[in-house]
Structures are given as C-alpha cells and as structure tokens.
Amino acid sequence: MRRTLLAAVASLALALPASAQDGGRMTLQAYAGIFRDNYTQTVVAPFTAARGTAVQYFDGGTSAQMLGALRAQRADPQIDVVIMDVTTAAIACAEGLVEKIDASTLPVIADVDEQGRQAGGECGPAVTYDHLVMVYDSRAVTPAPTSLAAMWAPEHRGRVALSAPPNIQGLALTAILAHANGGNWRNLNAAMPRLRELAPSVQTFDPNPDGYTLILNDQVRFATGWNARAQLYSDQSQGRIGVTLPQEGTVFQINTINLVANAKNRAQGLAFMAHALSPEAQAAFTERMFYGPTNSRAQVSAAALSRTALAPEFRSRVIPLDWSEMVRLRDSWNQRWRREVIAAASR
C-alpha cells in the first residue's frame, strides 16, 4: 500500500510541467472568456515557456469583481498580478491593494507611451488600449454606417441596444455625443437632447448577454461595444457583425496591469509584468485580439493596427477622456439618464 502511494506521488511529480518545478508559480487575475483564451496563448504561454514559471489564470469576471476579490483577500492575498480597467485600478491603488510601481522597479515602464504611464498613476501602467465602437448587423444595415447617426434612423426604431450608465459603455457614448455636439465631453447638456431622441428606438438599455449576441439572434441591429471583442466576433461571424469607429469619435477604455500588495510571488509577478509589457507580448496580443499596444516599441502589422484606434487614420478621432474625472461625474449622469432617457423610452 505504501509503495503504491509513493509511486502515485512520484508519477504526479513527473506529470507536473517542468515549468512548475523550475521557475516557481504565480497567479494572474484577469478577464474570462475570449480574453483569457487569447491572452493565455499569446502572452502567458510564451512567458511560461521562457521562464519556467507556471501561471495560474484566475477568471476575475468584471473589474469590479476583481476589486472585490482583492478587498476580500487583503490580509492574505492569493493573487500576484491583476489586469483591470483604469478606474477600478485607481480605486485599488488608493486603497493600497496594489503596489505603487515605477521604472526603477519595472524598467519596461520607460517604454510604455506617455498616456499609458499616466493612466496608471502611481500604480501599474496601461497594458491594453481598447475603444468604443458601434456594432451593427451587416445583413440588415447597408451601406455600412460611418456615423452614430445611423442608430437614429426611423427604420431601425426598436432595434438598438445600448448599455446605460453606470455601465462605462453608456458613459463613453454620452461623452462622445457631448463632444460631437459642442466639443466638450463633460457637457452632459449637449448630449441629452440627442439621447432623448434616440430613447424610443432603444429596445434594451441592458443587453443580455451582450449586444453581439442580440445582433446574431436578429433581436437588434445596432449596439455599442468595445473594439477588441467586436473585431473578434466580426471575424467569427464571417462579417455578419460589422464594426465602425464612428466619425463622431471614440474614447479609450484602458486596462492596467498591477502587482498586488504583499503578493506571495512578487518576483514572478514582476517578471510577468515585464513580459506582458514587452514589445513582443504587446504585439502578439494586438495581432490576435486587436487591443492597442501600450509599449511604443511594439512592432504591429499594418493590418492589425488598422483595426485599432491607434491607426494613423483614427488617432484624430480619439477624444481625450479622463476616466478619473468621469468617476466624479458618473452619479449625476446616471441620474439624468434614468430620469430623462430611460423614462422617455418607457413612455
């Protein structure tokens, strides 16, 4: 019996990847689903192969859920590195849940572009750029729309899905409309008339499971989305889902990469962050999933770059929205949406 047990233990040890024995292990918390699939293949697996560090990928859900996990584990962190959106990361930074970090600790930060360095504040820098796009049913909407105005067309009444605030897509859309109608993204009054006009055309202000699925199910023709996922779903649907960076402009959604405070595997975590921010990893992930790279030295093909907001032809359309400022405006925008937009849609 004892011999059998020893043999089983020995087999288990041999079955473990060499990486887990050589370079230690660490836990990464980031988004689930297609983000996980593609990030694992293009960033995590090469890191493990190169360093021999086993990475446990922990599905974090939304950024808010990841923040919840960090708060719950404050006394005994089980996560070493976390990728989350910039506003939630700022909260984690202010609460001391993630480490303050700079180029002396993580030299690759010097290669991150200025916006990416500033986005993270004193904590982790930006690791991906995404941006708001309009997605549409290319079978039902022809010619391909170039402007958000297409959603206002009477023939699409009841066929629009929007995510209302406090969801950040709703905040982003409002900022874009405010900017398009007066040049200042903070001016909610400039966006409200347009939103009230659109309200009766909106079928749902809370697309479930998401706008892409509703389009594929013939439920709606237009929705808002984030570019990276939209591009991937467009490919997977053989172009059924069309993606437009509207001529009114767009705003960045920024994800930052952070080292958890008192991380158990700090050295491995820092090594992973250095790899994730390296030009090679950044380029590989952009080629695969069309998130814009934050490392200014990343060499991305023209084809992939043209599907991000960093393409030269799109750069001028990016509205410089400050998400930390948006957090302060969020409650009032949320209330105005409920009282003036959603109420208008219910009448």
Added chain:
Amino acid sequence: MIGLLLCLPAALILGLGFVWPVLLLARISFNRTTDMGAMEQAWTLDTYAKIVTDDFTWDLAWNTVTLSAGCAAAAVALALPVTLLIRSADPRWRGLLALLAVAPLLVSGTARVVGWMAILGDQGMINALLTGLGIASDPVRLINNLTGVRIGLTESLMPYCCLVLIAGLSRLDSRLEEAAATLGATRSRTFLRVTLPLAAPALLAAFLLAFVLGVSAFVTPRLMGGGRVFVVATEIFDMALETVDWPAAAALAMLLLGALVLAMVLRGVTAGREAPR
C-alpha cells in the same frame, strides 16, 4: 438538552453562512466612499442619510413593493386552481401532480428566465403566433420592459405558492364541503363560502412567501427588464458591481433586510393576535 444539541449544527451553519456575512455587510455600510470611488474605513451614517433622502430610493422602494405584491397575488391566484385540482384528484395521482406543479424548481431560475426570453422575444413563439395569425403586424414588445418582468416573476413565484398551498389545503376537512353540498349549496357557493375562508391562512402564507421572494428577486428584473425596471435588488447590484460603491450597496441591502424583517415581525404579531385562544 438533546434538542439543543441537535440544533447546534444548523445554528452553526446559520451563524457562519448568514449571521456573520450580514454583520460584515452591516460594518461595510458604515464605511465611506471617496469622490473617486475608494472605500475608507469609517463609522458614519452619511451613506444611510444619502440613501434615505434620495427621492430615487423611494421610487425604487415603491417599484419593488408594487411589482412584488402584484406578482405574488397573481402567482397565488394562478396556483390556487392548480392546487385545488391536485386536492380533488385521485389519491394515486396526487403525488405525481404535486411533483409536476413544483417541477420548475428543478430547473435553475436563470435558465427559466432565458427560456422566457426566447419565448417572449421578437422572434419568439408568442410573437410568431401573433404575427402569423395577423393579430399583430409587428412583434409586440413582451420583454425588456415591465410586462416581461411581471410574466417572468409571476411564473418563478408560482411553484413556491403551489408548495405552500398543497401543504395548507391538504389539512382542510373535506367533510365541511360535503356538508355544504348536502345542505344545497352550489359548487361555486361552497367554494366561496367554505373552501376559500378555510384556505385563507394558506393563501396568506403563500402570498407572504411569494412577496418576500419577489422583493429580493434579482435575475428576472435584471434579465427581462431591459434596463428599464429599477428595483432594490438591481440597484444593489449596480452599486456593488458597476459603481463599486460597497458602502451604498451594503446600506441599501441592510435597509431592505430591515424592512423585510419588520414586515415578518408585524405579520407574526398580527397572526398571534388572530390565533384562537
């Protein structure tokens, strides 16, 4: 003494799984949220004051109570005939019929809501029927609004009402109904003057259970409301997972819990006064 010992495992589970988390939630509700969303440790009633003085909170409370009460009443009304049918059925079939009545509980609540979304959607069975028969020229909007939430919530509450009513009505003495019939009462009169009054406590219990479940319902309003139906549970979700304002979410949850406990206590006191001495 043995009775107390036997209760100990359940008390421990309740303490660890309910009382302790509720205490933690209560503690969080006294914290403070900064302008940029960070949570600061504090002992303040500011969050409660902000919630209670916000008109939107009272709109939420009104929406939640009216939606739950309406759906609970509809669920009881729909469950009653089903339960009466089961009661009058051949005893050999009662078990099977009762199982069928509560069978929806065997399926996850989320899966049932998704099923309703497929049935009630623009491309769903109901709209196919309405447009196919020429009753409607365009699909009728049955989801992503209050109508959808009412349908989904009523259906989800019905099995619970059936459970309570099956248990309650099984204790009714059928000889009283037979006596009414012998004395010349019609079936409808017997139902209205004998069965219904006798079933009143069970009906009230079923309504109360459905109401409490309705007040705390989240999945149906969230998935079938299309972002148009605001109830306390969806607001707590938004506060916790969209704006990350945990103190506000915790304070609203504590207020909801307090209101429900108060309602149950009042019901208990009233029931105690009504009970025969």
